Amino acid sequence: MRKQVLTLVLAGAAGLAATSVIAAGGPIEHRKAIMQSVGASAGLAGGMMKGEIAYSPAAGKAVIASMNAAAHSFGAFFPEGSDAGDTTAAPAIWSDAAGFEAALAKFAEATGAAMAASGKDGPADLDAFKAVAGPIMGNCKSCHEAFRVKK
Template sequence: MLAVSGVTAVASEDPVATRKALMQSNGAAAGLSGGMMKGEIPYNAAAAKAALASFNAAATAFGDYFPEGSDMDANTTASPKIWEDMEGFEAELDKFQTAAAAAMQAAGKDGPADLDAFKAAAGSVLGTCKDCHEGYRVKN
């Protein structure tokens, strides 16, 4: 239990670094998912389940790392709109959490049965990522 508390303390001390780490995890899961969905990477149920699990873990934790003032960090691509419209941002996070949880449920114990089942599960999650990025991320 102490180790978990220590991780939480570090994360709360640097919410921007934590957000970035969670987004990197999402990026890796999205890359794997997209590769399988496009046929660039052979479909693998265990890898598909791992990608969905990564999305679900990030969705569960992500909202905790947007405290007031963390928008002032020069190293963030989080849009100031998050803090201006926290209710709207939280609605997007709810969509992400709902889609990720549903994808995990659909994946079952061993992962999606085939590529089409994975596309259905992952597609809705990736759609929520796109929607949130369009409204709440600074474009580079």
């Protein structure tokens, strides 16, 4: 229980940090802040799915809501010229803009479906969470493979 509470606190702190960065920075900083929030949510999701963190419907709903918000905002922070600097955004984002938009649409579709399926209180149990979180995590992986440069 303590690990679950700590993880939720850390995820919340990451979200607050992301909000501060977004208020202060340009597109690269915005992208990083959003991805930090997604990373915190993915960490919580993975921990619950592996049984390292006790599952709770509220935590499941928080993961899904965070990912859904990212899916609907992330694409706005890739204007022309934001490919240079401290970024892991792959050149394919700009050279294959249609493919990147399609990947973002798939992510939004998966998170939207998860939001709809999870109801007001979140997925009722771990199996229900896994069913809706799996497609979300798969979208994260495929997008990172195609549109992110590994450091």
